[in-house]
Amino acid sequence: MSCSELKLGDLEIAVLEDIWHAGQGEARGVHARVGAVRGNSLQTIQSTLERLHRKGLLARERVSHAFVYTPTGSREAVLARLIEESLSRFSSGQEGGLMAAFAGYASQADPSLLDELEALIEHHKRRIGGDPS
Amino acid sequence: MSCSELKLGDLEIAVLEDIWHAGQGEARGVHARVGAVRGNSLQTIQSTLERLHRKGLLARERVSHAFVYTPTGSREAVLARLIEESLSRFSSGQEGGLMAAFAGYASQADPSLLDELEALIEHHKRRIGGDPS
DNA sequence: CCAAAACACCGATTGCCAGTCGGTCTTTTT
């Protein structure tokens, strides 16, 4: 994926989440589900969809003369990228420091998160394959 | 701490890191260490220090008629807050989802990070106190 | 086959915020 700066506004996030939830969507539908509620015009939703597409977060495919947008990655991948980018600007947030910051955050926010995290790690380890050590 | 939006520019981060590194600092010194290298004027550094202070990331104390700035929190606390805020805007990044996103990120970026994270979790668990389970 | 509807695309505007300083007023220092 692109390595350039990724910034998302509130509307962009709302639209992205709608697409994630629905699996795919076109401007009209997203406007009905998201824009109408928030008071955004159809054009604004279209622009947002387009920007999200330019940012590489949504793929689009023509169906008739309209576009149908689909997510290019999972929520997790995007959230992970967000985390990475918000920390990569700090020299002290590089590599190992990132993990340390996160573990620090978890233990600070709610110690029980550590257990949760640990379980998730086990889960991922198993998915990836044998622990070579 | 404040719950309002926290956004940091590149200069702000550079200045913050300098203060973290030095433990404290005044405009002149920060300018010499950071501003001069980046080509920022002393005033710009002062403004940045002030904005960082307004954002609650730096405390200041008058020494003679000048200010000496000191960090109000640890790097970890700030990085944690950054992580939290970048994810809290997503409804799917709430609570447990946050951990899932992070574990997913780690396993995706580099599986060995999982081991690292796990070790850190153990470390934090021990620090906090007994494992109740 | 033509007109109306749907829609993509371009461009303009607004608002917010970091970055950047100049200028001025106040406090120290000499």
Next chain:
DNA sequence: AAAAAGACCGACTGGCAATCGGTGTTTTGG
């Protein structure tokens, strides 16, 4: 008292999300 150091105020720039209007093109209905 004059000079030097520095805080504080205000102004300007640039980038980007949000927001649409307008225009041109593609579909579709009659």
